[in-house]
Amino acid sequence: MNRVTLRFSSEQGGEYLYDDVTGCILPWGPVEDAVLNQELGVPPTDPEREWIGKLSANEINAKTSFIRLWRTHYQAFARDEKIDCLTLTPEQLAQSVWANSAVLLLFLTEDCNLNCSYCCYSSGAYPLHRKPSHRAMTFEQAIKAIDWYVANKIAALERDPLKQLGLSFYGGEPLLNIGLIEQIMEYLEKRYPGLFFAVATSNGVLLSDKIADILVKHNVILAISLDGPEEEHDRLRVDHQGRGTHKRLIANLARLKNRYPDYWAKMLCVSVFDPKSDLIKIAKYFEDNEELLPRCAFVNQVTSQNSTYYQSFTEEDYTRFRVQLRSLRNSFKAVSTAGKEPSSYCQALAGGSIILAVLRSRLNDRKTVLPYTGCCLPGYRMAVNVDGRLDICERVSGQNPIGNVNQGGLDLVKIGRLVAEYQRNVLPQCSACPVSKLCSLCFSTAETSKGVERRSGWCEGTLATAARDLSDYISILEANGNVKAMFERNSLERRRAATMFQA
Amino acid sequence: MNEKTSLPYFRLRSDCFLVSGKKGSVLYDVTRKKAFLLDQESSEFLRLCEGPQPLKDEWRKGRLHHFLDLMIREGLGFYYPHPVYVDNFLLESPINHFGGMAAPPPNYQVAAWHITNQCDHQCAFCPTDFSNPLWQACLSCVRRHNVTEDPALFSDPVAVIEQASHLGIWGLHIRGGNPLLEWDRLMAILRGVARFPHLKTTITTPGTGISLEQTLSLYEVGVALNLNIVLFEHDPDVFETGDGFQFKLLDALEKKNAAFDIAVVIANPPLVYKDSVSRKIFNRWGRRPRFVEFHTLPEENGTPFHFARTEDGRKRLCKWANATEFFHRANNRACLHGGFEVGLDGTLRACAGCHHSCGKIANSRLRNALKEEHLYDLWKLSKEKVVQCMDCGLRFACTDCLAADLLGATNKRVAAGYCPIMDAGDCFNNAKSFQHDGFVQRLSIEKGLEDA
Numbered sequence: 001m002n003r004v005t006l007r008f009s010s011e012q013g014g015e016y017l018y019d020d021v022t023g024c025i026l027p028w029g030p031v032e033d034a035v036l037n038q039e040l041g042v043p044p045t046d047p048e049r050e051w052i053g054k055l056s057a058n059e060i061n062a063k064t065s066f067i068r069l070w071r072t073h074y075q076a077f078a079r080d081e082k083i084d085c086l087t088l089t090p091e092q093l094a095q096s097v098w099a100n101s102a103v104l105l106l107f108l109t110e111d112c113n114l115n116c117s118y119c120c121y122s123s124g125a126y127p128l129h130r131k132p133s134h135r136a137m138t139f140e141q142a143i144k145a146i147d148w149y150v151a152n153k154i155a156a157l158e159r160d161p162l163k164q165l166g167l168s169f170y171g172g173e174p175l176l177n178i179g180l181i182e183q184i185m186e187y188l189e190k191r192y193p194g195l196f197f198a199v200a201t202s203n204g205v206l207l208s209d210k211i212a213d214i215l216v217k218h219n220v221i222l223a224i225s226l227d228g229p230e231e232e233h234d235r236l237r238v239d240h241q242g243r244g245t246h247k248r249l250i251a252n253l254a255r256l257k258n259r260y261p262d263y264w265a266k267m268l269c270v271s272v273f274d275p276k277s278d279l280i281k282i283a284k285y286f287e288d289n290e291e292l293l294p295r296c297a298f299v300n301q302v303t304s305q306n307s308t309y310y311q312s313f314t315e316e317d318y319t320r321f322r323v324q325l326r327s328l329r330n331s332f333k334a335v336s337t338a339g340k341e342p343s344s345y346c347q348a349l350a351g352g353s354i355i356l357a358v359l360r361s362r363l364n365d366r367k368t369v370l371p372y373t374g375c376c377l378p379g380y381r382m383a384v385n386v387d388g389r390l391d392i393c394e395r396v397s398g399q400n401p402i403g404n405v406n407q408g409g410l411d412l413v414k415i416g417r418l419v420a421e422y423q424r425n426v427l428p429q430c431s432a433c434p435v436s437k438l439c440s441l442c443f444s445t446a447e448t449s450k451g452v453e454r455r456s457g458w459c460e461g462t463l464a465t466a467a468r469d470l471s472d473y474i475s476i477l478e479a480n481g482n483v484k485a486m487f488e489r490n491s492l493e494r495r496r497a498a499t500m501f502q503a
Numbered sequence: 504m505n506e507k508t509s510l511p512y513f514r515l516r517s518d519c520f521l522v523s524g525k526k527g528s529v530l531y532d533v534t535r536k537k538a539f540l541l542d543q544e545s546s547e548f549l550r551l552c553e554g555p556q557p558l559k560d561e562w563r564k565g566r567l568h569h570f571l572d573l574m575i576r577e578g579l580g581f582y583y584p585h586p587v588y589v590d591n592f593l594l595e596s597p598i599n600h601f602g603g604m605a606a607p608p609p610n611y612q613v614a615a616w617h618i619t620n621q622c623d624h625q626c627a628f629c630p631t632d633f634s635n636p637l638w639q640a641c642l643s644c645v646r647r648h649n650v651t652e653d654p655a656l657f658s659d660p661v662a663v664i665e666q667a668s669h670l671g672i673w674g675l676h677i678r679g680g681n682p683l684l685e686w687d688r689l690m691a692i693l694r695g696v697a698r699f700p701h702l703k704t705t706i707t708t709p710g711t712g713i714s715l716e717q718t719l720s721l722y723e724v725g726v727a728l729n730l731n732i733v734l735f736e737h738d739p740d741v742f743e744t745g746d747g748f749q750f751k752l753l754d755a756l757e758k759k760n761a762a763f764d765i766a767v768v769i770a771n772p773p774l775v776y777k778d779s780v781s782r783k784i785f786n787r788w789g790r791r792p793r794f795v796e797f798h799t800l801p802e803e804n805g806t807p808f809h810f811a812r813t814e815d816g817r818k819r820l821c822k823w824a825n826a827t828e829f830f831h832r833a834n835n836r837a838c839l840h841g842g843f844e845v846g847l848d849g850t851l852r853a854c855a856g857c858h859h860s861c862g863k864i865a866n867s868r869l870r871n872a873l874k875e876e877h878l879y880d881l882w883k884l885s886k887e888k889v890v891q892c893m894d895c896g897l898r899f900a901c902t903d904c905l906a907a908d909l910l911g912a913t914n915k916r917v918a919a920g921y922c923p924i925m926d927a928g929d930c931f932n933n934a935k936s937f938q939h940d941g942f943v944q945r946l947s948i949e950k951g952l953e954d955a
Contacts, residue, residue: 014585023596026517027587055510062578066516069578073534073826102604158669160608161873197604364594364827478588492601 001078002432003040007033008467010475018470022076023362023437025474031055035064039071040078074363083431085423086368090412093419096369097379097410099156103166104149105383105394106184108177109136114203115240118274118302118309120397121172125309128397128449132172137386139183145384145405146184150192152409157195169200169220170383170394178211185218199223201270203237205245207252209259216263223268224253224294228282236272253293267294271345274302274309275317279324279349283331286345297494299349305445305455306397325350333472336487337479347490353465357473358491361437369419372430373441378402378415392418395444400452418443418452425453433459435466510582511557513571518592518826519579521549524896525928530946531899532579533592533829536822538900539579539946540955542931545570548948555586570948577952594830609879612841613674614667615855618657618692619685620646620847623712626735628770628797638818638904640856641838642766643795644707644733646680653849655867657688661695663845666869668699677706678844678855684712693724700727707731707766710752718752722761729762734792736769739779743787757788765792818923820939821902829899836884838904843878845869853881856904884917891919897927900943 004020007028017028026032034048044052052060070076088096110133112122120126146167150157157163167188169181181200188196200215204224215222226249227233234244257264271286273279286296304310332350335342342351369377379402383391388405391398400418403411426446430436439462446452477484515521518533521541528546530539541549548567552558562568574580599607622629622644629646656663667675675696682689689706696702710718710732722728734742734749742750756763765784769776777794784792823829831837839853846852849864851872862875886892886901895901903923922928924937934945934955943955 010585010588012585014583014587016587022592024517024592025590027514027581027583027589029584058572058576059582062575062581065578066581069534155669156608158666158870159671161670161870162609162876162879164604166604359596359598361596362593365596365599474588474590477590478586481588488597492597492603495598495601495603 001040002081003036003077004079004432004434004436005036005077006434006463006467006470008471008474010471010478012475012478014474014478016470016474018435018438018466019076020434020437021079021363022070022074023360023365024076025470031060032063032067035060036067036077039064039067079431081431083371083423083427085371085427087420088369088416090416093377093379093412093415094410096377097415098152099159100377100380101149101153101156101382102163103168103381104146105168105170105381106137106142106145107170107172107383107385107394108142108174108180109172110134110386111136111176112172112203113176113205113239114173114237114245115242116203116237118236118272120303120307123309125307126397127308128306128399128447130398135386136177137180137384139180139187141384141386141388141405142180142184143187145388146188146192148405148409149382150195164197165195167196167198168394169198171202173203173206174200175202175206175211178206178214181220182214182218185214185220189218197221201225203245204249204252205239207249207256209255212252212256212260216260219263221263221266221268223270223297224249225272226269226293226296227271227273228277229285232277232282232285235276236274250292257292264294268297269294269344271296271299271348272302273299275313275321277321279321279328283328283343283345283349287343290343296344296348299345299352306448329472333476336476336483339480339483339486341486341490348494351490352494354469354473354487355491355494356438356440356466357469358487359495365437370422370427372427372433372436373439375422375426375442375446378418378443379410382410392443396447399449400443400447421452422446425451429454429459433463435463438462438466438469510584512583512586513552513558513574513580514583514587514589515549515553515574515580516578517589520591521546522896522899524930525894527896527929527931529896529900529930530579531829533823533826535578536825536942538820538897538943539952540896540931540934540943542945542947542949544949545947549574553589557586566948569951573946573951577946592826594826600834608671609873609882610841611667611670611672611843613676614670614672615641615676615678615842615844616663616692617645617647617678617680617844617846617855618682618688619680620648620650621684622646622680622709623684624681624709624735626768628768638796638856639766639793640795641676641842641854641904642707642731642733642793643768644679644681644709645855647847650846650848650850652847653864656845656847656849656864657691659867660688660692661698662867663869664692664695664699664702668702670869670873673701673703675702675704677704679708681708681712682706683708683710683718686713686717689721690724693721693726693728697725703727703729705729705731705764707733709733709735710749715748715752715755719755719759719761722759727762729764730756731764731766732756733795734765734767736767739776739783742780742783753788763790765790766795767792768795768797770797818901818903818938820897820900820924820937820943822900822940822942832885832899832902833887834885835882836886838902839884840882843873851875851878853878854904857881889917889919891922891928895922895924895927895930897924897930897937900939901927 006018008018009015015029017026019026030048030051034044034052037044110130112132115122117123120129122132174181185198198220200220201223227236230244230246233246237245239245286293302309328346329350332342332346378392381393383394384405385391389401390403390405390410392402402415403409441458443452446454520531520533522529522531527540527542530541677692696704704726708730732749732753765788767780781791823832842854844852844855845864850860851862851864852859853861859881861878862872864872886898892898901924927933927937931945945953945955
């Protein structure tokens with residue numbers, strides 16, 4: 001048995017234990033630790049003995065019986081070393097995928113009107129990803145994918161009369177293929193009325209009145225990429241002539257808000273940063289312009305996965321960046337503790353990782369096939385490329401397709417192989433991990449040119465992040481327990497958006 | 504407080520929940536399946552102890568000291584050196600109780616199908632409309648007036664069963680009236696059910712109206728069948744020696760080793776009657792009956808409904824089997840969750856005893872009717888949301904199925920028409936008044952721990 005717990009402290013000095021079996025956070029001290037160790041066959045240390053000596057037999061008995069109670073009822077605090085991964089037959093895999101898949105993503109085009117410096121397709125810094133091209137999805141290909149998806153979802157839809165499926169339009173820049181969006185939506189309204197909820201992720205530069213009319217008419221909700229004030233946004237988001245795009249985007253947003261205020265209220269912003277970003281300035285920009293900008297739902301760092309992008313940054317960049325991040329995090333904590341709503345940018349950036357602590361899995365949220373890390377089964381969120389090739393999701397490089405809509409759909413043998421590889425290469429140490437329920441490793445983050453593997457430094461980073469997030473979470477609640485409801489509401493709202501939009 | 508400790512803060516265990524009532528509170532020890540009734544003084548003191556300030560010196564002496572010491576000894580809370588935050592114990596991530604695209608499908612369990620209003624009895628208390636519902640009406644037969652049958656529903660019963668099966672239900676409950684009187688329809692349904700071997704079927708019937716042989720032939724259709732035979736109030740001795748048709752049927756079912764249950768519909772039963780009937784039925788047929796209770800009390804203040812109370816106006820409290828059940832009760836209306844009833848006319852209800860229509864099946868499309876949110880709202884109507892129940896500390900141990908129904912139907916607000924455990928808002932002082940199976944104790948600064 002491995003003890004799978006993490007001790008941490010609040011800023012105020014309270015001591016806690018996170019138990020990875022139950023997912024619970026418990027007030028905890030050296031006495032509890034000594035008692036637990038003893039239960040697990042580890043003799044107490046001298047300081048622990050000293051603590052034990054300070055308490056009455058009554059208290060020691062109570063703590064012992066509590067720990068035994070939780071060991072007996074919930075198998076808390078320790079886990080078998082053996083990894084208990086379920087292996088599914090191809091038929092079972094198909095059944096699981098189709099029962100759980102809720103979002104279909106369509107890459108409408110491989111082309112883009114911009115040439116962003118960090119783009120995984122056009123920057124050249126991500127060798128595993130495809131290169132930009134003028135290839136676009138045809139209407140025939142799109143409806144073939146949609147019909148195939150719905151046909152396979154029939155049993156799950158029969159099981160769940162309330163089910164609405166997500167349809168996400170991606171690119172490249174999906175608005176380059178607005179005609180296809182219109183055709184698809186008309187098709188859906190005729191063929192599958194009410195079944196799909198459609199969204200698109202766009203840079204917003206092409207958002208003319210005519211395009212807006214189409215999106216509004218068909219209720220396709222937009223997530224707009226906006227990286228901050230003009231100088232920040234235009235440092236990263238430029239067109240093929242190297243010109244900034246901020247002015248054009250903001251003008252489009254202002255017009256859209258004026259013409260369709262109700263639709264505008266449903267839109268979201270997605271923001272990206274790298275170590276050169278001035279996070280304080282960006283946060284202030286979003287805060288000052290909350291009335292003018294859609295709510296910021298995601299703030300993500302440019303990915304370093306399989307990339308040379310980060311070679312260009314200096315130690316000075318990183319230092320300044322870390323200081324700014326810390327400062328925003330402190331600001332988030334201060335505002336939350338006061339029971340106020342942090343700005344949407346601050347929430348998404350600083351509160352983003354605390355979501356994992358708020359919405360962490362608990363005892364009954366066990367997965368079976370991939371029991372550790374945050375990995376979902378390939379196919380739960382499938383992405384269709386312009387040529388019908390299927391990817392695990394929009395975040396992977398495309399090196400490991402899981403089938404093709406034009407060639408029999410899902411390749412269950414391939415999915416089975418990928419799952420086995422993940423189980424073999426990534427999971428073996430996870431049963432001993434004290435924060436496996438807080439780990440976000442998945443196929444997109446474990447993918448390398450050699451296959452799926454655990455990234456070097458990932459576990460150490462996850463452990464440190466988890467300890468910090470748990471500490472921040474509990475420090476806020478220790479200072480003001482009343483904010484828990486607000487915390488949960490905001491976390492759930494962001495999670496809702498995350499199921500639909502590119503994060 | 505114990506002399507040895509100097510730890511200045513007290514916190515309840517994370518799986519112990521202090522639930523407020525109008526007067527006093529109930530402390531639920533979820534894992535150990537115990538409920539402690541606290542009077543107002545004790546619950547207010549506990550809340551103070553859980554506050555951000557350290558325990559006051561005067562709390563470390565005398566009766567307050569003994570009370571906290573008792574809490575520690577019972578393992579309900581601990582002392583800490585810091586004002587720690589207790590993050591409540593949950594079995595599932597909050598994400599699971601949130602809608603959204605990735606939400607799991609509704610957990611359908613059992614579908615009831617009211618297939619006929621025909622009946623060969625004329626029971627005086629048959630709740631032919633919803634003015635006179637029964638407690639646990641789901642176990643009894645219920646005739647309904649003024650219902651126009653939807654012939655489309657019965658023209659292809661297999662289609663309805665198939666849709667229900669696709670929803671994931673494991674149980675089909677066929678009800679009436681007396682379903683045996685609609686023999687052809689019943690057989691068509693059972694033959695349809697036979698195509699779905701995972702479905703277990705229950706037929707609730709008085710068991711009369713056809714021959715014994717014909718009734719027994721139901722077990723030959725090839726479905727997992729259970730007959731729920733509804734008996735009516737008799738002198739307890741009759742259950743021991745009676746040789747009427749229903750008793751002969753029960754004798755025959757037992758001899759055949761067939762699956763069957765017994766529900767007894769009774770009016771205003773004293774506890775002693777129920778115990779006696781239960782014992783006699785057990786002795787004769789080897790199973791305990793379930794009671795469907797009908798109560799009439801004089802009108803009060805012009806309120807038309809006074810019924811469904813038992814044992815001098817009280818229902819028995821019910822312990823939760825495990826933490827999962829506790830949270831299920833806390834988040835849902837447990838007796839409705841997972842079920843629905845299809846009426847003769849296609850009306851969808853949360854259960855046979857419910858007034859509310861939750862939609863209507865048109866063209867035999869069950870799935871379309873199940874898109875209505877109202878059914879799921881009723882499933883999730885936890886007692887936290889019911890006026891009167893929300894003021895009762897015992898709300899998570901109460902399993903009454905009707906209390907939240909009455910005023911909800913008429914006043915468009917969800918309120919309990921009565922308290923099934925007799926004014927349990929003051930549960931500490933009323934502890935002697937309600938029934939439980941020993942899992943409830945009183946805990947107070949004044950008297951320490953006592954049996955309730």
